[in-house]
Amino acid sequence: MAIQGTRKMDSGFAAWLRRDLLLAYRRRGEVASPIVFFIMVSTLIPLGLTPEAAQLAKVAAGMIWIMALLATLLSVDGLFASDYQDGSLEQMLITPQLLPLPILGKVTAHWLTTGLPLTLVSPLLGLMMSLPSAGYLPLLCSLALGTACLSLVGAVGAALTVSLRKGGLLLSLLVMPLYMPVIIFGTATVSYAVDGVNWLPPLAILGAMFAASVALCPMAAAGALRVTASN
Amino acid sequence: MYFESIEALLNMSGHGVYVWSSVAVTLAAMLWLVSAPLLNHRALLKEVNRDIQRQQDRELALKATVPTDNHKESH
Amino acid sequence: MSRLSNWLPTNWQWFNRLGSPRWFYHRSERWLPWLSLAALLVLATGLVWGLAFAPEDAKQGNSFRIIYIHVPAAFLAQSGYFIMAIAGAIGLIWKMKISYMVMKAAAPIGAALTFIALFTGAVWGKPTWGAYWVWDARITSMLILLFLYAGVMALQYAYHSVDAASKASAILALVGTVNIPIINKSVDWWYTLHQPATIKLTSAPSMHMDMFMPLLVMIVGFYLFYAVALILHTRNEILRRERKTSWVRELATAKAGG
Known part of the structure; x- marks a missing residue:
């Protein structure tokens, strides 16, 4: 019984992860848009600020982080929206599995299709904004962990606004203040490395935030979905 | 009193503008926090009364129309 | 969750009665004059x-007196968020109607207090740092708190269904509560990273007793004021949500007649 129970729980996670990845693969163009946004906005920065390498290097880490945050915010809106419209969200809510696990599966799929590509593209942007070479590895590590936090927290906001018509704008209002600790420690990781200080402590704090978000956010999102999806 | 005169209290050795403007804005905001619900409370009760009145009017009108309809039919 | 209330012992009746909007409305009418008087006296004294x-402060001179409104307002703005979240949690767990009303009433009061803290902080910054806005740790945390309040209020108004609005914003308030300590610590850490603190507003431990006592009085006064404002706003919310019930109708006709 116990084994069957765990397998059931596991299948809730894996099944939704697989399903969402498959859906994302079918809608490649749509899924790619946050990454395109990420790259396009980065060309605005030299145009708006200055093309001077020395000045760009100073703001590079912060700007890349802000753009990654905005790109995640753009995409997290759709996390539950299509499921809500086609009724599969209702189906998820009535399954006997623990609700947080399917949600965790969906969030993992979201991170694999937005957070991870953003992370992988970031060295290119670092190059374009003349980020000092010591900053690349910390940028990759902090973005990998940080975008996962952003996806998890964003899921709570998406769950709270899923049934609203103009949910997207409200979602960013709800979630943005919760994102601030992530961006503080994300940029600090990079700037520590650029200054030649040990950059593992801020990264460790990001890791702690990630652990806390994995534990709490799916539960909060599950509670929110039970309230909002029926309205 | 810490200050020697009322003028000194108002002036606060040059910092009076900052202190007294903060106090004024704070008191105004606090007053608003208390007065707005009080005014609103009266409006809400009036609204409930209007609802009751409207409902009574509708019931009266309904009662009044029923006999006239009968009257018309009898003609 | 709803089953919980079924096996609660009967001596929890007071708890249910407290949860009755009607009982609260009538009882709070008796509390209000005393609370208001106390708040007025304590605030005036402080x-x-x-x-x-x-x-006056040795370093900051008389501008330091803004502390007597800035700190209590900031203090209550933070506590107000927790009060709001606790009310929301009580509503989610025990399905108590009144606690959702308290939660909704707490949001604009908390936001107004946050605004007071921000405004006085900015004015205080002028004589201290020479600029109205400095990205000081406390002021930045206050700004984020204002955003958090704005989120709860926006969510509250976004739903037409009272039930969904209450529950959704209760969940958001709880999520925010978990985040507030993290946000505050992060912002503190970020501040020391970028600006090695020159003059920190409100260095409480080193404060002289003569300066600290009035601050304590003001904090108590702000708490009393908060209670008065919360009760007033909650009473309105009760009227708004229970307007179709017979007791509100009787109350309204009695008030109109008298």
Whole structure:
């Protein structure tokens, strides 16, 4: 019984992860848009600020982080929206599995299709904004962990606004203040490395935030979905 | 009193503008926090009364129309 | 969750009665005059004491007197968020109607107090740092708190269904509560990273007793004021949500007649 129970729980996670990845693969163009946004906005920065390498290097880490945050915010809106419209969200809510696990599966799929590509593209942007070479590895590590936090927290906001018509704008209002600790420690990781200080402590704090978000956010999102999806 | 005169209290050795403007804005905001619900409370009760009145009017009108309809039919 | 209330012992009746909006409405009418009087007296005492009698700060001079409104407002703005979240949690767990009303009433009050803290902080910054806006740790945390309040209020108004609005914003308030300590610690850490603190507003431990006592009085006064404002706003919310019930109708006709 116990084994069957765990397998059931596991299948809730894996099944939704697989399903969402498959859906994302079918809608490649749509899924790619946050990454395109990420790259396009980065060309605005030299145009708006200055093309001077020395000045760009100073703001590079912060700007890349802000753009990654905005790109995640753009995409997290759709996390539950299509499921809500086609009724599969209702189906998820009535399954006997623990609700947080399917949600965790969906969030993992979201991170694999937005957070991870953003992370992988970031060295290119670092190059374009003349980020000092010591900053690349910390940028990759902090973005990998940080975008996962952003996806998890964003899921709570998406769950709270899923049934609203103009949910997207409200979602960013709800979630943005919760994102601030992530961006503080994300940029600090990079700037520590650029200054030649040990950059593992801020990264460790990001890791702690990630652990806390994995534990709490799916539960909060599950509670929110039970309230909002029926309205 | 810490200050020697009322003028000194108002002036606060040059910092009076900052202190007294903060106090004024704070008191105004606090007053608003208390007065707005009080005014609103009266409006809400009036609204409930209007609802009751409207409902009574509708019931009266309904009662009044029923006999006239009968009257018309009898003609 | 709803089953919980079924096996609660019967001596929890007071708890249910407290949860009755009607009972709260009538009982709070008796509390209000005393609470308001106490709030007025304590606030007046604290304000006169702080502004006119407390000694001035050695470093900041008289501008430091803004502390007597800035700190209590900031304090209550933070506590107000927790009060709001606790009310929301009580609503989610025990399905108590009144606690959702308290939660909704707490949001604009908390936001107004946050605004007071921000405004006084900015004005205080002018004589201290020479600029109205400095990205000081406390002021930045306050700004984020204002955003958090704005989120709860926006969500509250976004739903047409009262039930969904209450539950959704209760969940958001709880999520925010978990985040507030993290946000505050992060912002503190970020501040020391970028600006090695020159003059910190409100260095409480080193404060002299003559300066600290009026501050304590003001904090108590702000708590009393908060209670008065919360009760007033909650009473309105009760009327708004129970307007179709017979007791509100009787109350309204009695008020109109008298």
